[in-house]
Amino acid sequence: MKAFTYERPGTVEQAAAAASQPGAKIIAGGTNLLDLMKLQVETPQRLIDVSRLPLDRIEETPEGGLRIGALVRNSDLAAEPRVRRRYGVLSRALLAGASAQLRNKATTAGNLLQRTRCSYFYDITQPCNKRQPGSGCAALGGFNRIHAVLGASSQCIATHPSDMAVAMRALDARIETVSADGRARAIPIEAFHRLPGATPQVETDLQPDEVITSVTLPPPPPGVQIYRKVRDRASYAFALVSVAAVVAVSDGRVRSARMAFGGLAPKPWRVVGAEEGLVDRTAVADSFNAAADAVLEGARGHGGNDFKIPLARRTLCAVLAEITQA
């Protein structure tokens, strides 16, 4: 860990201004950043601690949705009665992530911004285009069991590890920010995380002088909500594949569907065409498989992660069957 300065701005605008300085990094729960600093994967010169800013409330929006403060802890968000009642998929996704201790520290905005779990990213002796642009990707041709089969590039095949963000993608969340000059912006979650392309070091649309203040959820979509996380042990493991689904079925037909995926791609993955294709189809295995075809179109394994393609198909079909039977 390199020596750094520490500051605690009093307002969001001050935080944004401080964060725009060279070498600055915002810290809130610190559950990911501190680990990365110890390993010198991250070497900020200035730490901007926002954890005491008043961004820890959950409020109703006029539209009938919820505005979740950026600093709401994962534990609190999962346990919030309105979230549990109206956005069960989000509550379950949060509880499927990390451990109780980590959820007690981790924040909503920090969860969105967490870095990949690619082992080569965490080891500074190994090439990694995300950590050190131009150095290469050790996961290609190396250990890539946990890596992406969709949305990756020849520069980077890392996945985004969040569970929460997958549920938020299915719920069409919007990420709200404030800049140093007080300008506010709302970014749809599908535009928030970027694909690696030739610049895997750029992971989000967040600008250097922007601070996330909240995440808003639109009114809950109709249908049954399920979060299914497939992993190597029963708890405290990252998703190999996860599915956040909100699907309405009546009279044996799908009326609406939203399906987002974790573990498959560098960002929470969603294929709107696959959802539209399901609407008005009979809720049977053939329809589910057709949806899986659409989701997995262009999916490509890298050896160790080939299994994720059939696993994602089987998991999606199982989730859709479960919703149909619900």
Place this chain on the structure above:
Amino acid sequence: MQMNTPVGPNALDTVKDGWVGKPLDRVDGRLKVTGGATYSYEVLQAPNTAYGYVVQASIGKGRILSLNTRAAERAPGVLYVLTHLNAPPQGEGNHHEAHPVLTGPQVAYFGQPIAFVVAETFEQARAAAYLVEVSYDRQPGNFVLADNLNRARRPQSTGAPADSAVGDFDSAFAAAPVKLDVEYSTPQQAHAMMEPHASLAVWDGENLTLHTANQMLSQGRLAVARTLRIPVKNVRLVSPYIGGGFGAKLWVNADAILAAIAARQLHRPVKTALTRQQVFHVTTHRSDTVQRIRLGTDREGHILAIGHDSYSGNLPSEQSYEAAAMQTRTLYAGPNRLTRHRLAALDIPIASSMRAPGEAVGLLALECAMDELAEKLELDPIELRVRNEPDEDPERHVPYSSRHLVACLREGATRFGWASRHPRHGQVRDGRWLVGMGVAAATRGNPLQPSQATVRLGPDGIATVRMAMTDIGTGTYTILTQIAADMLGLPPDRIRIEIGDTAFPEAAGSGGSFGAASSGSALFDACNRLRGKLAAAAGVDARAARFADGRLQAGGQSRALTDLVGAGGLEADGEIRPGDTEHTFSQQSYGAHFAEVGVDADTGEVRLRRMLGVFAAGRVLNAKTARSQAIGGMVFGIGAALEEGLVLDRRSGAFVNHDLAEYLVPVHADVPAIEAFFLPELDDAANPLKSKGIGELGICGAGAALANAIYNACGARIRDYPITLDKLLPVLPTQS
């Protein structure tokens, strides 16, 4: 005393309602949960303690061309940077008890220590470590065991021979009416104990005190002295509390030697701890194995030929191999037998003992092969094992000291409800889960090691026990308390156990399931001698004396022990040495594991539903700590079956998943209803306590029971551990 003959009735048998065997709470439990137990890194020293941080090689094989430490040396707080250019010459340790560090520019394995940065604080040392600049001449390495099987050789063995043969295996196997010939593989595994390796070295003139997390202090003391080339009497190792070891702390690791060298150079105490990530490469791991099992039987399932070949890997300089075929020499009957171990020289971190070296992975292969054989024979897997129960050790032709494998299988079958298992796979469904049951035998060798103890009874009625024994979380403090309490007729709160210091008599240490038996027997002997002295002081025959309630009773007289010890107290030394019973008996502990698993029919996720272990392991010294040991071992088995495996990058020779986020071990949610049960047994050829080792028995065979349950659940026989869902997906049923 020496174990030359079975001990017969002794003092421990005659204690009425004694402490030995009772589920006494850990006597050090309160200290541990209140933070009062001081682990090596927590030892407070003079304020001038400096802190060290290890710098590791980032290539798998080659040579350091240049090592630039100037920037590190100029970094804030840095006192000293130790490298191969300024490290003192060191002596070679015996066997693999210690390794000299920073001996030259050669890099033998990825993550090898190449420098040690010492600073005023840990954070300064760590920051400066990243400033050390290294350039290498990379050389191609042999990293992968599977690619090097044809280069593997028979290892030099100091203990049991690497190979064994009885009868004519080849002919008998060829002629056997029923044959099984299968290959299993197990991955490299990490100990993943809670406490990382840590040391504090303090020199006083020519004398070194080393606070270090180490399982075998007496041996470690010799190794440190040899490596640092100083007299043994100048070295003291201290380790009263150890946060787990599982074999990773059997030897003196680089942290201890580096701290000792740096402290000597700086004339200051030096403290260091490996980070979790560093532990994976700097210390030892369990080798991966490739195992071939061949079983030939008659049509009724009687084994005619049993063969087990096992390959493992280690550094070219090491002879330590994974003795995975060892238990196959004693577990089942059969006239024609062949076991062979081969070792491949690989450019990987040091492979060494991990909990139940040999059996832990050997039984993952053998006990699944037995399950495969049972199916071929259309026999119940328990019945197959019963049919192959030997009358005597089938290779050494000596009697078993005690062996209750069949009783464990029968008792377990009843308790677990084995009769409800469907003999055909894939028949039981519970919602989305395919459900199956599996069984496996457990066996582990029962060694005894030389050990010494002193017990002193003071006029205050306190008995103080001293020995250089360790407690690595197993309960040593507690069982020694119980033994002394029963032998001296004192309540546990009158017993003081002082261990973890080589200033005390040499002791076996904790390893190989010999700790409790060896240290406890030495204490038993010391207490017996003290009883003799007390009886002499009372003027009675020791054999007629009874010790209870702090009193000696004999021939109608009753004397308080405090009246007999005099003003200075009375002291006695004791010792145990292995003897002829090692050779005249075949000594193992036994057990049977039962597991019920669910396999998710959609995703292939495997989740344990319930598990039972039934064991016969001699006298149980403490029902509570014994159960904890057994269950802990079974949890290890869950990990071995389902989760654990180091991922070796075949390009660099690095363990890619060198942290606990990606090296998975079982968490609470992986361990549902689990129970361990001990059958009553006394083994008087083992040691005077008539106990056998239990620290490793729980892991032996446990994973195989899960693997067999997976097969019973879904019909997938995965012979490559761990059994992760990607291996099951191709054989899962089509979704309905």
